[in-house]
Amino acid sequence: MKAMIKSIFLSLLLAGAPVTAGAQAVDVAAGIQMAQIDFDTYHALLLERCKLLAPDAVDTLAAAMTLWKAQNVDALVILRQLYKAQLIQLKRAQQPDATEADIDAHVAAVLGIFNANLKERVAGVPADEARASCEGGYANSLLNRPAMDFNVLLKRMTLGR
Numbered sequence: 001m002k003a004m005i006k007s008i009f010l011s012l013l014l015a016g017a018p019v020t021a022g023a024q025a026v027d028v029a030a031g032i033q034m035a036q037i038d039f040d041t042y043h044a045l046l047l048e049r050c051k052l053l054a055p056d057a058v059d060t061l062a063a064a065m066t067l068w069k070a071q072n073v074d075a076l077v078i079l080r081q082l083y084k085a086q087l088i089q090l091k092r093a094q095q096p097d098a099t100e101a102d103i104d105a106h107v108a109a110v111l112g113i114f115n116a117n118l119k120e121r122v123a124g125v126p127a128d129e130a131r132a133s134c135e136g137g138y139a140n141s142l143l144n145r146p147a148m149d150f151n152v153l154l155k156r157m158t159l160g161r
């Protein structure tokens with residue numbers, strides 16, 4: 001299933017694991033799905049784990065996360081709004097008689113999928129991989145991997161490139 005593949009890719013990306021060069025150019029659909037992740041929660045969980053595994057790396061990692069957030073926050077807000085509008089439109093097309101409560105429940109359920117089990121995902125990364133993420137792997141992914149630049153994704157969507 002395509003969603004499962006994206007979930008695996010996402011897990012690798014969030015863990016800071018190496019991803020092949022071809023996978024760096026994330027398609028728009030996968031990028032929009034990644035934009036739905038609650039990065040504030042994910043980053044807090046990762047920092048907590050890093051405090052145990054690589055305490056000396058925490059400040060550098062936190063600084064990279066802060067920089068990334070400042071660069072991407074506006075694009076993430078817009079991408080999340082666009083995705084929510086798309087979910088609403090699709091639900092109304094599938095069920096024209098759906099109530100606002102039905103639509104809200106549907107949207108919440110779909111969006112909940114992206115953030116389900118974040119704590120377990122962070123805890124489930126083997127210690128050696130998590131330590132590598134703490135010690136620069138994830139910061140490098142955040143700041144240098146095109147898939148994590150949501151401004152580029154937004155521009156691709158709006159300009160069709």
